[in-house]
Amino acid sequence: MLSISILGTGNLAKHLFDAFLKAKGINVVQVVGRNKEALAQFSEHCTISQDFTTIADTDVYLMAVKDDAIAEVSKYLSHKKGVVAHTSGAIGLEAIQAVNKGVFYPLQTFTKGKPVSFQYIPICIEAQSKQSLEILITLGHSISENVHHIDSEQRKKLHLAAVFVNNFTNYLYDVGESLCLDEGLSFDLLKPLILETAEKVQRLSPKEAQTGPARRNDSESMEAHLELLNNEEHRTLYKLLSQAIKKRHEEEL
Amino acid sequence: MLSISILGTGNLAKHLFDAFLKAKGINVVQVVGRNKEALAQFSEHCTISQDFTTIADTDVYLMAVKDDAIAEVSKYLSHKKGVVAHTSGAIGLEAIQAVNKGVFYPLQTFTKGKPVSFQYIPICIEAQSKQSLEILITLGHSISENVHHIDSEQRKKLHLAAVFVNNFTNYLYDVGESLCLDEGLSFDLLKPLILETAEKVQRLSPKEAQTGPARRNDSESMEAHLELLNNEEHRTLYKLLSQAIKKRHEEEL
Numbered sequence: 255m256l257s258i259s260i261l262g263t264g265n266l267a268k269h270l271f272d273a274f275l276k277a278k279g280i281n282v283v284q285v286v287g288r289n290k291e292a293l294a295q296f297s298e299h300c301t302i303s304q305d306f307t308t309i310a311d312t313d314v315y316l317m318a319v320k321d322d323a324i325a326e327v328s329k330y331l332s333h334k335k336g337v338v339a340h341t342s343g344a345i346g347l348e349a350i351q352a353v354n355k356g357v358f359y360p361l362q363t364f365t366k367g368k369p370v371s372f373q374y375i376p377i378c379i380e381a382q383s384k385q386s387l388e389i390l391i392t393l394g395h396s397i398s399e400n401v402h403h404i405d406s407e408q409r410k411k412l413h414l415a416a417v418f419v420n421n422f423t424n425y426l427y428d429v430g431e432s433l434c435l436d437e438g439l440s441f442d443l444l445k446p447l448i449l450e451t452a453e454k455v456q457r458l459s460p461k462e463a464q465t466g467p468a469r470r471n472d473s474e475s476m477e478a479h480l481e482l483l484n485n486e487e488h489r490t491l492y493k494l495l496s497q498a499i500k501k502r503h504e505e506e507l
Numbered sequence: 508m509l510s511i512s513i514l515g516t517g518n519l520a521k522h523l524f525d526a527f528l529k530a531k532g533i534n535v536v537q538v539v540g541r542n543k544e545a546l547a548q549f550s551e552h553c554t555i556s557q558d559f560t561t562i563a564d565t566d567v568y569l570m571a572v573k574d575d576a577i578a579e580v581s582k583y584l585s586h587k588k589g590v591v592a593h594t595s596g597a598i599g600l601e602a603i604q605a606v607n608k609g610v611f612y613p614l615q616t617f618t619k620g621k622p623v624s625f626q627y628i629p630i631c632i633e634a635q636s637k638q639s640l641e642i643l644i645t646l647g648h649s650i651s652e653n654v655h656h657i658d659s660e661q662r663k664k665l666h667l668a669a670v671f672v673n674n675f676t677n678y679l680y681d682v683g684e685s686l687c688l689d690e691g692l693s694f695d696l697l698k699p700l701i702l703e704t705a706e707k708v709q710r711l712s713p714k715e716a717q718t719g720p721a722r723r724n725d726s727e728s729m730e731a732h733l734e735l736l737n738n739e740e741h742r743t744l745y746k747l748l749s750q751a752i753k754k755r756h757e758e759e760l
Contacts, residue, residue, distance in 0.1 A: 321728070344728055344731065361696060361697070361699070361700055362699060362700055362703055363700060363703050363704060363707065363718065365707055365711070365716075368707075368710070370703070374699050375699050376695075376696045376699065378696075400699075402696070404692070407690070408690045408691070408692055410731075410735060411686050411687070411689065411690045411692070411735060412686075412687065412690070412692060412696060412697075414686055414732050414735050414736070415682075415683040415684075415686035415687055415697055416683070416697065416700055417719055417720065417732065417745075418679045418680075418682045418683045418686070418744075418745075419679055419680055419682075419683040419697050419700060419701050419704065420700055420701075420704045420718070420719070421717070421718060421719030421720075421721065421722065421748075421752065422679050422744075422745075422748045422752075423676045423679050423680075423701075423704055424704060424707075424708065424713050424716050424717055424718075425713070425717065425748055425751060425752050425755070426671045426672055426675050426676050426679070427671075427672055427676075427708050427713035427716075428713035428714055428717065428755065429668075429671045430668040430669070430671045430672040430713075431668075431712065431713050431714075433664050433665075433667055433668035433671070434664070434665065434668055436664065437660070437661045437664045437665070438661070439657070439661055439664070439665060441712070441713075442629075443614060443629045443631075443655065443665060444614070444665075444668055444669065444672050445708070445709050446614070446615060446627050446628050446629065446653075447614055447615055447616060447669055447672060447673055448672050448673075448676075448705045448708060448709075449705050449706070449709065450615055450616050450623070451616060451672065451673045451676055451677060451705065452701045452702050452704065452705035452706075453702070453705075454616065454618055454621075454677075455677065455680050455698070455701060456698050456701075456702065457621070458618070459684065459694070460677050460678070460680035460681035460683075460684050460694075461681055461684075463618075463677055463680075464674070464677055464678065464681065465616065465673070465674060465677075466670055466673070466674030467670065467674075468674065469674065475574070475597055478597065478663075479667050479670060482663060482664060482667050483667070487751050487754070490747065491671075491675075491747060491748070491751065492670075492671075494743065494744060494747060495674075495675045495678055495744070498678060498740050498744065499674065499675075499678050501740070502678070502681065
């Protein structure tokens, strides 16, 4: 049995808490956070505290806090024997000011109020000592089948890749919605296409899955599209992305 | 009972054929196309022909051919009484050279060999006459619950929106894969995130769903990301998309 504390009360803290409550071999002992209101939702199943100076002793301390709070929160855990792990994609191991440092980074986007199954979510693990690594891997396996040992440099690149496939992709959905609304059309019309586009690369590589005017180097269609775009930002994006797709596939044309 | 012919033997022709074969009240009479080998796959369930001058008389003629072949193929149908419809997002009604013009545009990406359920796929219908419109709407409803009357201008914008949420999004997946491979990481790590990103906007608007450094105007994280990007094209994309997200959300920061 592994005992854990969760530091933080936000979106990720809540999703991790829900997952670990159901996990075999894991005992969630305490949730610690400044926000009294947010803390209340955890009080039924473990102890809660607003005081970072009285954190219970557990095997693992999971810091589910903002990137710039990691160093500060870890100071309260500097004397602890358990593994002190942050959950961030962008921050190195060295930011943690504790004896047994680690990282427990679930690579997923979490939505408040939308339950998520951790079973297939990649959990990216890193730790300074072999023993801490093993503990975090055990913890990862308690909620996911998809646990990976990934170092800080790799994790930063992965987080950057996540910005492209999540943040930037979502912005393209936003542009798609604007174009629909301009014509009095519902964004609902694009939803099945959005899902299928994501499903397609579960089997095919994105390069194989690429279609469209830029892929075919169909200048006439691209010109016609540019004529339809009156937002300067959308035009620049259209040109840049089309150019990149053309370049990526030019050896095949 | 509606009788239909399909002109063309490609990916879309095959998916439409499979859907109409199972649809109630639809009789697929004939598939016509130049490619003998591709035609053969339709021969079990209807007549096939390579000769466009001997197309059977049916209620609807669906042209599932490349955009630049629509005008030419429609000439062979200029004397027909049935509705002659193309299936393209980008081409206007007027390209068709026949008496009863129409459009039957399924807004989806189709992958060879991957069966697709048409039930939720938006079918965008347009026609010159009210009678043709009704026939195409009936045809649409035989395979989908999601049939819409959409004019040529709207459809062209919709097709452009589809380029953003499908072609361009897929290219961002491609960038994500490159970043993974550079670090010796598998693209599989990003797949659950890609799916969840698409699923998120089925309930939330893309604007609500937006997260990330640009959304928070977190300059430090964005600078750190740019340092990690050594491909000039990826850097330009990163800057442009981050700038666009910042601008879109600046009133909320």
